Amino acid sequence: xxxxxxxxxxxxxxxxxxxxxxxxxxxxxxxxxxxxxxxxxxxxxxxxxxxxxxxxxxxxxxxxxxxxxxxxxxxxxxxxxxxxxxxxxxxxxxxxxxxxxxxxxxxxxxxxxxxxxxxxxxxxxxxxxxxxxxxxxxxxxxxxxxxxxxxxxxxxxxxxxxxxxxxxxxxxxxxxxxxxxxxxxxxxxxxxxxxxxxxxxxxxxxxxxxxxxxxxxxxxxxxxxxxxxxxxxxxxxxxxxxxxxxxxxxxxxxxxxxxxxxxxxxxxxxxxxxxxxxxxxxxxxxxxxxxx
Amino acid sequence: xxxxxxxxxxxxxxxxxxxxxxxxxxxxxxxxxxxxxxxxxxxxxxxxxxxxxxxxxxxxxxxxxxxxxxxxxxxxxxxxxxxxxxxxxxxxxxxxxxxxxxxxxxxxxxxxxxxxxxxxxxxxxxxxxxxxxxxxxxxxxxxxxxxxxxxxxxxxxxxxxxxxxxxxxxxxxxxxxxxxxxxxxxxxxxxxxxxxxxxxxxxxxxxxxxxxxxxxxxxxxxxxxxxxxxxxxxxxxxxxxxxxxxxxxxxxxxxxxxxxxxxxxxxxxxxxxxxxxxxxxxxxxxxxxxxx
Numbered sequence: 001x002x003x004x005x006x007x008x009x010x011x012x013x014x015x016x017x018x019x020x021x022x023x024x025x026x027x028x029x030x031x032x033x034x035x036x037x038x039x040x041x042x043x044x045x046x047x048x049x050x051x052x053x054x055x056x057x058x059x060x061x062x063x064x065x066x067x068x069x070x071x072x073x074x075x076x077x078x079x080x081x082x083x084x085x086x087x088x089x090x091x092x093x094x095x096x097x098x099x100x101x102x103x104x105x106x107x108x109x110x111x112x113x114x115x116x117x118x119x120x121x122x123x124x125x126x127x128x129x130x131x132x133x134x135x136x137x138x139x140x141x142x143x144x145x146x147x148x149x150x151x152x153x154x155x156x157x158x159x160x161x162x163x164x165x166x167x168x169x170x171x172x173x174x175x176x177x178x179x180x181x182x183x184x185x186x187x188x189x190x191x192x193x194x195x196x197x198x199x200x201x202x203x204x205x206x207x208x209x210x211x212x213x214x215x216x217x218x219x220x221x222x223x224x225x226x227x228x229x230x231x232x233x234x235x236x237x238x239x240x241x242x243x244x245x246x247x248x249x250x251x252x253x254x255x256x257x258x259x260x261x262x263x264x265x266x267x268x269x270x271x272x273x274x275x276x277x278x279x280x281x282x283x284x285x286x287x288x289x290x291x292x
Numbered sequence: 293x294x295x296x297x298x299x300x301x302x303x304x305x306x307x308x309x310x311x312x313x314x315x316x317x318x319x320x321x322x323x324x325x326x327x328x329x330x331x332x333x334x335x336x337x338x339x340x341x342x343x344x345x346x347x348x349x350x351x352x353x354x355x356x357x358x359x360x361x362x363x364x365x366x367x368x369x370x371x372x373x374x375x376x377x378x379x380x381x382x383x384x385x386x387x388x389x390x391x392x393x394x395x396x397x398x399x400x401x402x403x404x405x406x407x408x409x410x411x412x413x414x415x416x417x418x419x420x421x422x423x424x425x426x427x428x429x430x431x432x433x434x435x436x437x438x439x440x441x442x443x444x445x446x447x448x449x450x451x452x453x454x455x456x457x458x459x460x461x462x463x464x465x466x467x468x469x470x471x472x473x474x475x476x477x478x479x480x481x482x483x484x485x486x487x488x489x490x491x492x493x494x495x496x497x498x499x500x501x502x503x504x505x506x507x508x509x510x511x512x513x514x515x516x517x518x519x520x521x522x523x524x525x526x527x528x529x530x531x532x533x534x535x536x537x538x539x540x541x542x543x544x545x546x547x548x549x550x551x552x553x554x555x556x557x558x559x560x561x562x563x564x565x566x567x568x569x570x571x572x573x574x575x576x577x578x579x580x581x582x583x584x
Binding site for chain 2: 028031032035036038039040042043045046049057058061062099103104106107109110111114116122125126129131132133134135136137138139140141142143144159160162163164166167170195196220223224226227230231241242243245246249256259260263266267270271273274278281282285286289
């Protein structure tokens, strides 16, 4: 870690001044400013407009509201029934996260540390899953869920979220576990720890960095998913946040401040988590994407 | 450890992952291929019709338009997202607070729900209250005002900026870390040989991170096939199927027209097409890297 940092700063000192030295400086800054505004303005607009009344929305489309309507938020929370939606999103996200972590880590432990016939085949079977486009399964999964009577239950979301998180989870975790030295098992067997003890007391704690990557990927995917919820859930009391927000905006299309306030409230938790764990989230998501 | 108990452990440990993944990822893919041979409204009897659904797909102009839109998205990602992300990664190489802030801001849409992103951009494009048209009015370009999302001729292109806006951060971080991993010595050596500025970028940095670019291109392709949420929220595939993607067309055929068999046949096509696209891109990029 330290090595790459020093190498990086060394390079910056020697090379970048030359790269930026000429008139390119101005071009770079122009590109950056334009892209910066393109990137930031939608966030700014979303947050600021959430405080506006409808008249403000028309008369001051760009600027700050004439009056900050904080009541938009409490009203949106009530009208959109965001408490139910938040609870549902938490249940399915945490449910699928716990399942993914446990069975993903267990399978990775076996794939990384044991020798058995068909090991390559099992691994390949999981890896192929990363190539299957998730939406191609919407129709057959709907039919399956209907046949096993899981439509309109939390399981209709928890199980597919887990299933689609497993390939990447197993890929990330088993790669990490393979780097452990052989002595770990030997030491634990001498201590008389069984395989389960080894898994719970040694393997799980040691793979925390990889588990946190899987946590970020799996939680964000479940929390933000729209398509599975759209297809498998039609009961209002079970709708997750993205689905509730989409339905709410259909119903309250002309009450802009209210809709935008509901949107802000729904993205606030992930944005706050992102601001706190920025480096980990960026690393985790890119690692997951590149390996996936 | 005796062989029997570790054998049991292997089977027991792999079972949950294999079961959930097999049932909710693999079985649906096989089933959609099977249901594709039937004429079925989702209720009552299925009627075996052989390859009739596939024959219909080949003659279905909406299917081809969806495929074309998918390809437009892939091209926009490969020739829009990747170069923009590379340029940003080269410009944003320092660790000043400004640059860190911009990197984080550009990445932020990655943790937000696509539903909210789609709704924000819907507001931006809104013909009456959208800030894009307000902006054009404000700078005296009222003649350029368009019905961004309801004009069949341009709607699909209007979806590209939000697409790039949401995902460019991922590629930026991937390229940034690849560039940072280039050892400083290589740059020093290049400098001694007179390779500086753009030449160094073209002849030293880019070739070194070319495998990362390859990975990014494959990610773009599989990612663009996943843009169901954004399109569903912003246009529902309309107006008049102008922005239909394969996934939204599959959804609409199944759940709007109640043609489960036809929808299943489209699902199967999505799997085949995405495997074909990923295979082709892998072949193309690996050929390019060999010849250079």
